[in-house]
Amino acid sequence: MNIYDVSERARVSIATVSRVINGNPNVSEKTKQKVLAVMEELGYTPNVFARGLGLNSMNTIGIMCADSSDPFLANAVYFIERELRKNGYDSFLCCTGYALKNKQNYLSLLLSKRVDAIILVGSGFLEFNKKDNAYIIKAAGEVPVMLINGYLNNPNIYCTLCDDYQATFTAAALLLEQGIQNILYLYTSKSYSGTQKMNGYKAAVMEKLQSVNEDLIQCCPGNIEAARDLLLRLSEGGLKFKAVIAVEDILGVGAIKYAKVKKLAIPKDLSIIGYNNSLLAQCCEPELTSVDNHVETLSISTVSTLMRVLDCQKVPNKTTISNDLNIRNTTNF
Amino acid sequence: MNIYDVSERARVSIATVSRVINGNPNVSEKTKQKVLAVMEELGYTPNVFARGLGLNSMNTIGIMCADSSDPFLANAVYFIERELRKNGYDSFLCCTGYALKNKQNYLSLLLSKRVDAIILVGSGFLEFNKKDNAYIIKAAGEVPVMLINGYLNNPNIYCTLCDDYQATFTAAALLLEQGIQNILYLYTSKSYSGTQKMNGYKAAVMEKLQSVNEDLIQCCPGNIEAARDLLLRLSEGGLKFKAVIAVEDILGVGAIKYAKVKKLAIPKDLSIIGYNNSLLAQCCEPELTSVDNHVETLSISTVSTLMRVLDCQKVPNKTTISNDLNIRNTTNF
């Protein structure tokens, strides 16, 4: 079953059928209806490969996401797919994990499948070592690349960011206003958005206290036990802190577990602020105050930018979306 | 850059280059090395569309998953992709959501992209109304379909199941042995595996008590508040229950929240068993006893079955993997 079968049955040439398929306006309404009817009748679908050969495009956007079980990323992917569909594009999703090698492999895979553009969801795609981002820059030489929550200065890479600096600045400032001075800052990795977050925290502390205690800035693997145990160790080691700002909700949950072990009252003895406003923030007890970074807005903005890029319009390479705090029971705001 | 450029530079015909690309053994070692070297040198990658036109295959498996933020599904997808890669197949993932319309659309999308097979991850793909599964059966007419945690009787559909019946049977039996007779059973939908689970529960209760109280079987949307509020309503309404078996961890968390509101001690006043042994089970307080359904084994088995199907071997249409209970602090086992 191919375009010839349709053209024969509809008594037109294959060119006309092709025009109908591609919505070319130079077809009379009558002919168009006839062809559509025949296509319907025969249950014809154009062959993607042949189509791709002709158009050199799949009409498909590749989406890469390090970890789809991360609720923030999963949400972003969901909204992005929805928006792409609205715009008539298909999408293929790859969950890459965080290993550089895998990210590189998946990116080549998508390129080799000739996607029309690539969306990298999450700062997990930017390595701290800048050389390791070469694979992204290279890809940007072939198709437009959208980067969510990361920034690379390249004319063919378009970045959509939440205002992480502002988020942690505000979070820290609110705590400082309550007279809480020793705020422990928990981060997982030195990604782009990670750095922004840390700078926001530092700036707020600096503004209020004129100095930052580096001991209060701690790196921690992204799971509950690691966070809990780190806090226990730090506390045993004599470090004093009355609040925790965590760059991911899961670390916030770890802080809650720590408070439980140490029988600290939340938020009286320990205030905790998480990040991403994920499901976890509602699961834990007490429920976690968390930064809401407006995933939906972020996703919509990314796709709309991409559409304009694919349409060869001039578009800024950087868009920032502001976010705010979802106040729950681990803080006394 | 195409196969002609390579053939020219390597001073061989395009047929020979093609043979090298496809690992055809009828090429002398010397020629093969020369061609490979040129391909490397030019950075040549075969065009998927042209390749697809010739081979009528993408070398790609389509994976569909209703909700990748469901940790069970996300895990399964991760392992499946890993296994496929091991076997030299690429994969494309679609997160469909639970709406039938979307599931149908994504399935057509994958078929139209000419994937070599389709893996449906999770019982979310089987509708209670059997007519609504026609789209899956139809797809199975075109490519092999793998179904995880669901069962459809069709020669071209291969099902890998966890033994949900056994899991809830065991869970209920353990509670009954402790003398807990009124076990509330919380489910979300009447999927295939949902039915299995319920039957396991009923069988265990029937065996011990010779009758099942249908009031103790309750349907509930899959979120924390809904579960909490349902239990509150039931309790206000006079229903007595000393244990909850939930078909998803998130409902188990809802039960914990309920206990908190009613100031019930866990597990003394209320035992709770979740399902899937997900991250949520470790987040909550107390941590949730949960059924571990061996996602990795399930995934490996699915892919290995698929490989044999694609290799035209005769394979059974149904494989069952047994599971067991991860005991934490919401039960007194």
Add this chain to the structure above:
DNA sequence: AAAATAATTGTAAACGCTTACATGAGTTAA
């Protein structure tokens, strides 16, 4: 009514690969 123009349709050449079949070069057997 003829000429000019616009709208519609058709023809045929790509697109880059795979592969059946043909060819040619070595090897072996008679």
Add this chain to the structure above:
DNA sequence: TTAACTCATGTAAGCGTTTACAATTATTTT
């Protein structure tokens, strides 16, 4: 030495589209 065979390579015909260009038909203008 030549016939029969094997192994390596090449030729050319598809695969199912898109689209520039040519051809035809319909419409408007004069």
